[in-house]
Amino acid sequence: MVQYPRTHLDASFAALSDATRRGVLEQLGRADASITDLAEKFHMTLTGMKKHVGVLEQAGLVTTEKVGRVRHCKLGLRRLEEEAMWIERYRKLWEARFDELDQVVEELKCKEIVDGHRER
């Protein structure tokens, strides 16, 4: 089986396990922002937000760039897409299973009705 770089995934999921960091990603999905903007929006200290952004950056979910004295953050799209794709595939697997399960139970229900009539 093809091995996927483990460390990236570990980092991604660690990054996504925190509500504030998911919020930051959502926010950056709408518009790029500076760390100061983000700290204000999430009512956090600058240091606190720097830590969160650092985790996201390490996971490749966010990229930052220092312009003058301001550090701008934006989404590192590739990683997000990969995570989302996996969940999407998992969802589709179950959707396909349930569609076929629906058919199986419909048949069982019909069979039960027919058998029930026979017994009468």
Added chain:
Amino acid sequence: MDTGRGSQPSTMKNRMSVERKSERELVVTRTINAPPRIVFEAWTKAELFQRWWVPKSFGLTLLSCELDVRVGGTYRLVFRHPAAPEPMAFHGRYLEVTPPSRLVWTNEEAGGSGQVTTVTFEERAGQTLLVVHDLYPSKEALDQDIAAGSTSWNDETFDQLDELLEEPVPG
């Protein structure tokens, strides 16, 4: 699959949800339009289970399916995927079997790092609320499964599936 089915009234597809509940857990929920006793049967009789567990639309061919559904009993599913050179086997052991409300089994194909799957069948006004809960021994184990999953299906298969799922439901 069979076109003769088109004449039957089509049932509305029920909503499904998939959630990564924590770093070790995945939860899938879905309502099935039949009472638990019937749905449970579809999960525990091999001849029924094999008809839906490995979806044809995923390009998978099931080679064998053996279920010994009792506490301590084992199961083994072998299937082939066009992208994989060798057939793949999924196997494990049933830890709990409580008809028609609960099934718990292990997934042992990955050695000791496999998840424990708990399925509950809750009666809801004649229908069944299914909750499939996968609990991994560690965050790393789930991440590894995800890593394997992201590469074991090819995009072409998913494009085909997309098309299939986007087909309008007749009626």
